[in-house]
Each structure stands twice: as structure tokens, then as C-alpha cells.
Amino acid sequence: MSGFREAGATPMPRLACIGKVAEIPEAFVSKSEVYVVQRVHLDGYGPSRNIKPMLLYRADWFTDGFDPESLNELQDGHKLLSVYRNNIAEHGKISVLKGFCGCDDDKFNELAGRIFGLGITAESSLDDVLPDVNAVLTKFLIDEQAGDSVGYILGQQSSKTDMVDPESGKTVWVNEPYYEVKEFFNPHDQKRIATLYKAANKSDGKFKITFDATPF
Numbered sequence: 001m002s003g004f005r006e007a008g009a010t011p012m013p014r015l016a017c018i019g020k021v022a023e024i025p026e027a028f029v030s031k032s033e034v035y036v037v038q039r040v041h042l043d044g045y046g047p048s049r050n051i052k053p054m055l056l057y058r059a060d061w062f063t064d065g066f067d068p069e070s071l072n073e074l075q076d077g078h079k080l081l082s083v084y085r086n087n088i089a090e091h092g093k094i095s096v097l098k099g100f101c102g103c104d105d106d107k108f109n110e111l112a113g114r115i116f117g118l119g120i121t122a123e124s125s126l127d128d129v130l131p132d133v134n135a136v137l138t139k140f141l142i143d144e145q146a147g148d149s150v151g152y153i154l155g156q157q158s159s160k161t162d163m164v165d166p167e168s169g170k171t172v173w174v175n176e177p178y179y180e181v182k183e184f185f186n187p188h189d190q191k192r193i194a195t196l197y198k199a200a201n202k203s204d205g206k207f208k209i210t211f212d213a214t215p216f
Contacts, residue, residue: 006157008174014207015154015179016196017048018187021100021147024138027130034058035083036130038137039099041148042181043165048210049154053181055096056087099184100141102149111140112170151187154179 022043030037038055060066061084068084070078087096094103101107114136120129141147157176165172185192200207 006174009156009177010176011175011203011206012156012179012183013154013203014210015049016151016185016200016207016211017044017049017051017154018048018149018151018210018211019044020145020150021141022050024134024142028133029126029130030056031123034080036038036126036133038134040137040141042152044210046211049179051152051154051179051181053096053152055100056083057133059120059124059126060122061088062115062118062120062129062133063122066121094184096181096184099152099181100137100147102147102188103151103184103186104149107140107146111146114140149187151185151192152181153185155182156180160179 018144018164021040023041025039027036027038029035035056036060038057039052041050041052043050057095058080061068068081068088071081071084074080084090085093087094087153089095089098097111098108099113115133118129120132120138157178157180158173159176161172161174163172164170185196187193197209200209
């Protein structure tokens with residue numbers, strides 16, 4: 001006998017937050033053994049929420065001269081390229097790694113230079129790559145405070161179910177009672193801040209700003 005069908009979690013508003021990179025724990029290899037998973041702890045300023053987003057990467061992406069378009073030549077390369085774009089770099093977009101640098105081009109390029117400076121090659125062992133990359137991220141984003149100015153927008157997580165909507169024929173997704181980072185923004189960009197406030201004012205409570213002004 002089946003139980004009651006569960007309703008999704010109560011809808012939660014999107015939140016615009018400002019915080020800093022506070023901790024970068026040890027990285028680990030994903031269960032699929034395809035990616036390295038690097039959690040980064042963001043501590044929100046004031047009422048902004050803390051969150052622990054993850055950075056996904058592969059060691060070969062950090063070899064000097066790596067061309068992400070070469071991923072298209074691999075099996076399931078389009079998936080790898082999509083993950084690279086979201087996590088490492090994409091023209092005209094803010095990646096996860098750039099977001100940790102406060103969306104600052106100079107800081108992002110400086111970080112890239114330091115990672116390439118590790119001399120990672122196709123033959124490099126992950127036993128060396130993981131702690132070396134972690135050390136670079138920690139020194140740059142925390143010790144040197146390059147990650148002290150991070151803007152991020154949180155949205156509600158959702159999960160896929162095994163149910164199908166009889167009308168649309170599409171898989172049903174349900175809300176989870178948790179937040180995740182949906183995008184990053186530059187907290188020093190006053191035009192962007194103004195746009196966020198404008199969107200919040202028109203959202204009928206569905207999008208909220210968790211800071212009064214940029215705390216810098």
C-alpha cells in the first residue's frame with residue numbers, strides 16, 4: 001500500500017546576499033570519478049545567509065593552455081563543457097570561480113595565473129593536485145582577502161521525482177526546504193545593486209534583499 005503523496009516544501013523567496021569566503025575544506029573526487037568537488041563556505045554579512053556552494057573541476061582544466069572547446073571532441077563532451085562554463089569560465093558570464101573572486105576581472109585573472117603556476121600536467125596525480133589547488137584558493141581568497149566581497153543570489157532547491165504530469169507529460173519537480181546559490185553578482189556594482197532593489201520591490205515578497213547597503 002502506498003502512502004500519501006507528499007507536497008513540495010513551502011516556497012521560499014530568492015535572496016540577494018553579500019558575504020565573504022570563510023573556509024575552504026579539503027576537496028574530494030565525485031562518486032562518478034569525473035570531477036573534483038571543492039566546497040567553499042560563504043559567511044554572509046549581517047542578515048545575509050551562510051551557504052556552502054561547490055566548485056567542480058577536472059585537473060586537466062587547470063593545465064596551462066587548456067582549450068575548453070576541445071571537450072567537444074570527447075564522449076559526453078557537451079556535458080563536460082557545460083560544467084566548465086558554469087564553474088570555471090564562460091565568455092560574458094559569471095562562473096562560480098569568478099564569483100568567489102567577487103566578480104572582479106583582475107582578481108580572477110590573478111587567481112588563474114596562480115593556479116596555472118602550479119604546473120599541473122596531464123600526468124599530475126590527484127593526490128598532489130587537490131591539496132595544491134586548495135592551498136592556492138585558501139591563500140588567495142582567505143589569507144589575502146580576495147574573497148572578502150562576494151555577492152550571491154540564493155534560490156530554493158528542487159528535486160526530480162518519478163512522477164509525470166498527465167497534462168504536460170513532463171517530469172514533476174518538487175521544492176526542497178533548502179537554498180542553493182543560483183548566481184553571483186559584483187557587490188561593488190551600484191547599477192547592479194539598484195537593479196536588484198528594483199526587482200525586489202516588484203516581486204511581491206518573492207525576491208528579497210538581505211543587506212541595506214554594500215558594507216565596504
